[in-house]
Amino acid sequence: MSGRSESDRLKQETRLQRLVRRPEIGTFVVMVIIIVALAFFSSGKAYNALGLKNNIAIIAQYGIIATGAALLMISGEFDLSIGSMIGFAGMSMAMMLKWGLPFGLGEATPITAFIFTMAMTLALGWLIGTIVVRSGLSSFIVTLAFLFFLRGATEVAYRYINKSTQISGLPDYKQNSWFAEMMGGEVFGWFYDVWFMLGGNLNRRGEQWVTGFDARFLWWIIIAAAAYFILSRTRIGNWIFATGDNKESARANGVPVNAVKVGLFMFTAFCATMFAACQVFDTNTSDAAKGNLMELYAIAIAVVGGTLMTGGFGSVLGVAFGAVTVGLVANAVFFIPQIDGSWFRVFLGGILLAAVFANERIRKRITGGI
Amino acid sequence: MADQPFLRCEKLVKRFGPFTALGGVDLDVYSGEVHALLGDNGAGKSTLIKTLAGVHAPTEGQIYIEGAPVTFRTPRDASNAGIGTVYQDLAVNPLMSVTRNFFMGRELTNSFGVLNMKQMDEITHDEMLKIGIDISDPSQAVGTMSGGQRQTLAIARAIHFGAKVLILDEPTSALGQKQQMEVLKTMMRVRARGDIAIIFITHNEIHSKLVADRMTFLALGQVIGSGTKAELEGEDIRRLMAGGAEMADLEQELAAI
Ligand SMILES: Nc1ncnc2c1ncn2[C@@H]1O[C@H](COP(=O)(O)OP(=O)(O)O)[C@@H](O)[C@H]1O
Ligand SMILES: [Mg+2]
Numbered sequence: 001m002s003g004r005s006e007s008d009r010l011k012q013e014t015r016l017q018r019l020v021r022r023p024e025i026g027t028f029v030v031m032v033i034i035i036v037a038l039a040f041f042s043s044g045k046a047y048n049a050l051g052l053k054n055n056i057a058i059i060a061q062y063g064i065i066a067t068g069a070a071l072l073m074i075s076g077e078f079d080l081s082i083g084s085m086i087g088f089a090g091m092s093m094a095m096m097l098k099w100g101l102p103f104g105l106g107e108a109t110p111i112t113a114f115i116f117t118m119a120m121t122l123a124l125g126w127l128i129g130t131i132v133v134r135s136g137l138s139s140f141i142v143t144l145a146f147l148f149f150l151r152g153a154t155e156v157a158y159r160y161i162n163k164s165t166q167i168s169g170l171p172d173y174k175q176n177s178w179f180a181e182m183m184g185g186e187v188f189g190w191f192y193d194v195w196f197m198l199g200g201n202l203n204r205r206g207e208q209w210v211t212g213f214d215a216r217f218l219w220w221i222i223i224a225a226a227a228y229f230i231l232s233r234t235r236i237g238n239w240i241f242a243t244g245d246n247k248e249s250a251r252a253n254g255v256p257v258n259a260v261k262v263g264l265f266m267f268t269a270f271c272a273t274m275f276a277a278c279q280v281f282d283t284n285t286s287d288a289a290k291g292n293l294m295e296l297y298a299i300a301i302a303v304v305g306g307t308l309m310t311g312g313f314g315s316v317l318g319v320a321f322g323a324v325t326v327g328l329v330a331n332a333v334f335f336i337p338q339i340d341g342s343w344f345r346v347f348l349g350g351i352l353l354a355a356v357f358a359n360e361r362i363r364k365r366i367t368g369g370i
Numbered sequence: 371m372a373d374q375p376f377l378r379c380e381k382l383v384k385r386f387g388p389f390t391a392l393g394g395v396d397l398d399v400y401s402g403e404v405h406a407l408l409g410d411n412g413a414g415k416s417t418l419i420k421t422l423a424g425v426h427a428p429t430e431g432q433i434y435i436e437g438a439p440v441t442f443r444t445p446r447d448a449s450n451a452g453i454g455t456v457y458q459d460l461a462v463n464p465l466m467s468v469t470r471n472f473f474m475g476r477e478l479t480n481s482f483g484v485l486n487m488k489q490m491d492e493i494t495h496d497e498m499l500k501i502g503i504d505i506s507d508p509s510q511a512v513g514t515m516s517g518g519q520r521q522t523l524a525i526a527r528a529i530h531f532g533a534k535v536l537i538l539d540e541p542t543s544a545l546g547q548k549q550q551m552e553v554l555k556t557m558m559r560v561r562a563r564g565d566i567a568i569i570f571i572t573h574n575e576i577h578s579k580l581v582a583d584r585m586t587f588l589a590l591g592q593v594i595g596s597g598t599k600a601e602l603e604g605e606d607i608r609r610l611m612a613g614g615a616e617m618a619d620l621e622q623e624l625a626a627i
Contacts, residue, residue: 233484235477241466242474249461254446254475312465367464367513 021365023306024318026358030304030351031321034328042335046328049192049201049210051335056213059327060220061275062301063320067220067227068271069298070319072264074231076244076311077132077139079268082298084150085121086291089276091154092117094167094286110173110180110281118273124150125269129262147295155288166287173281183219184281186212216278220323223271228316240264244311300348301326304355308363325351374437376401376567377422377453377535382431384417391417393591394431398584399535402564404557406578407571409588410613415571418588419537422569423455424448454533456524458540464513468505469494471512472527497526501559502552518549522556529566536560537569542577554581575611589613 019025038046045051065082072079096113100106108116128146132139158165173180189212195201196208203209231237242250243257251257272291280286305322307314326348333341375398384392392414399405409415420426422433424442432439435451442448448455462471469487472494478486491508498505503522512520521541528536538557542550558581560566572578578585579599586596587610595602595610602610612620 233487235479235483235485238466238470238474238477238485241470242463245463245465246461249459249463250474252445252457252461308465312463363465366511 023313023359023362024315024321027305027318027321027325027355031325034325038328038332038335042332046332046335049195053210053213054334055328055331056217058331059323060214060216061278062297062327062330063220063323064216064223064275064278065268065271065294065298066301066305066319066323067224067316068264068268069295070302070305070307070314070316071227071231071240072261072268073299073302073307073309074244074311074314075240075261075264076247077261077264078143078299079128079265080140080143080295080299081124081128081146081150082268082272083291083294083296084147084154085124085269085272086276086279086294087288088124088150088154089117089121089273090280090286090290091158091288092120093277093280094170095157095161097170097173097280098167099161110177110183114179114183114277117277118270121269121273122266125266126262128269129265132265133258133261143295151288158288165289166285168285170284172284180281181215183215183277184279184283185215187215187218188213214278214282216275216282219274219278223274224316224320231316236260241312244308244313246312297326297348300352303359304351306355306359306362308359309356310363313363313366322355375399376436378434378437379418379422380432380434382418382421382433383429384414384421384426385429391591392421392428395588395591395593397586397593397596399567399569400584401534401567402561403583404561404568404570404581406582406585407569407588408573408575408578408585408611413588413613414591415588416539417591419455419539419569419571422448422535423453423537449531449533452532452534453537454528454531454535455537456521456528456539456541458544462512462520462524465511467509468498468512468515468523469508471523472497472508472530476531493530497530498522501526501529501556516549517545518552518556521545521553525556525560529560533566535567535569537571539571540573541570542572542574550577557581575607579607587611 042051046055065086069079069082093113096102096108096116097110101108101112101116124146128139128143131137132142135142155165158167174185192201192208192210192212201209231240239250239255239257239260242253242255243260247257272294275294276290279290301322302314302319303309303322304326305315305319307319329347330344333339333344377397377399379395379397381394381396382392383390383394395414395418397405397418407415407418417426421428424445424447427441427443433442434440440451442451442453445455463474466474469490473490478490478493480486494508495505501522503519503526505519512523515523525536525538541553541557545553554577557568557570561568561581570578570582582599584596584598585602585607587594590613594613595606609615
C-alpha cells in the first residue's frame, strides 16, 4: 500500500493523447482522406465554385437528418420513419400550396403551409414516441410500421387529392416570400462574391458563376450547433446520455426518461420536416418518393460519426464529419464520371462496418472492457 | 447517539396478493449507527427496504421519521424525507463521467438550463474525497471505476442530496475481498459523521459483526431477533443467521443425507 491510492492508477494524459483518444478522431481522419482523394481524382473539379455548392447541398441534407437520428440513438432509440416523414412533409407543404389549407382555411402561403405541416409532423413524432415509451415495444418495429404507414398515406393523399403522385410547376415563392427564401434560397453569398473578387468563380463568359450556397447549409449549421450545445452543455443533454446509457438508473435518479425519448422522436420529425421544406422551396416541386431510404442513411451516418447503436454515447461533431464523408462519396460520381455510382453504397457499407467495430472498441475502452 | 430513533417502523405488513412478504416488522434505526439487516434469501429484506424507500406502499403498519408518522407515495417522497437508497445495481451509468453520474437528474445549471460543469466537478471531487476516494479526474467514465468506487459514488451522491438514512442493499456481495473492505471503511466514515443512519443489508456475518451497532434478523417475513451487538452473542448470531435453526440440528440433517 504505502500511500498509494486508486486515483494514482489513472494515467495523466497530455493534450495530444487526449485529442487522439477523442471518439471523433477516426471519422475525422476518414473525412480528410476522402476530401483529399476527391480533390485528386476529380482534378479539383469537386471543389470548384459549383462543385463545392453541390457537395455542401447533399452534405447538409445528410447532416440535418443524421443529427436528429444521432441524438435519438444516444437516448437508446431508432427512427426508421425519417425518410417517409420527409416524403409526408414535402407532400403536405406542396399540396397545401397547390390546393389550399385544410379545413377550408383558404389559400396557403409558404409560412402557413410550413406551420401546418410542422404541427402535423411534430404530432406524429409525439405519437410515435408515446407509442414506444408506453408500449415498451422496440422502436425498430414501431417506426418500421410508421415507415410504411406514412409512405402509403403520402401516396394515397397525392392520388386522392392531386390525381398524380407528384407536384411540379408551383410558382417560385422565393421571389415574394422571405420565408421561402429562408428555406430554399441562397446563403453565404459573400463567400462567392469574395471568391469572384479574388478572380475565381467565373463562368465561360467571364461573369460571376455561383452566387451562394443552398439555404440548407445554414440550417444544418444551426441544427448541428444547437444539438452540440444541448447535448454537451445542458441538463437536457445529461438526461439524453443518461436515458440511453441505463434507462432504469436514470429513472431512479429522477430523469424524465419518457419525456426525453418522446421529445427526441419529435426532434427527428422536426429535422425531417426541415429537410423537406428546404427541398420544396428550393425546387418548387415535390413527389411521393422523396426521402426514400433517408432513414437508413441517417442512421448509417450517425454510426459512422461514432454514435453507439446501444445508446448512451455519441458526438454531434463526429456526425458532422460523417455527413461530410458520406456526402462527398455520394456525389463523387458526378466529378469522376468513369466510376460506377454504385461504388458509393459499397463504400458506405464498408465504412459502416468499420465504424461499428471502432465504436465497439471505444465503448469497451470507456467502460473498461465490460 | 440520539435516544429517539430517526426512523421507526411499527408492525409493517406487506402482502402481494395472498402472499405475506412482511408479517408485522418492527425496526428502530438511530442516527450515527449502522443497523445490519440480516436474513436468508426470500426473508423479506428487499421488500422491507423497498417499503421504506417508497417503492411499495405497506399493506398495514406505520413508518415514523423523528417520531412523526409519514406516508410515501413515490420514491421521490421518501428521498425528500431523507431516505437515500443505494440498490444492488447502484443506479450508475457506466458510459457517463463521474460528475455527470453524481448529478444525474439533479444537475446544477444557470437559469437557462446550461450546466455549471466546473462547480459540479468540484463538488463531486470534494464529496468523494470526504468519504475516502480521491478521484483525480471527475470527467473519467464511471465504467473505468472499480466496483467499490462505484459503490462509494452512489453513497456520496445519496448523502450529498440529503440522505439521513442510507439504505445499502448488499453493498459488498458483488465485490472482491479488498473492495469489500473499502466499502466497509466508507460506511464507517459515514457513521463517524454522526448524523446519518445506515441500514446495511448483508449475508455476511463477519461484515455485520465488523461494522454494525445493531442487528435485526428476518426470517419468512418476520423479525426473529434483534438487538445491539453487545446484546447478541456469537452463537446467537449464528443461529439467527441460519433462520433460527440450531447448528447442531443442521449438522445432524447434513449427516443424515
Ligand atoms: N412484487 C412482488 N410480488 C410478489 N411476491 C414478491 C414480490 N417481491 C417480493 N416477493 C416475494 O417476497 C419474498 C421476500 O422477497 P425479498 O424481499 O426479495 O427477499 P430478500 O431480499 O430477503 O431475499 C419472496 O418470497 C419474494 O418472492
Ligand atoms: Mg434481496
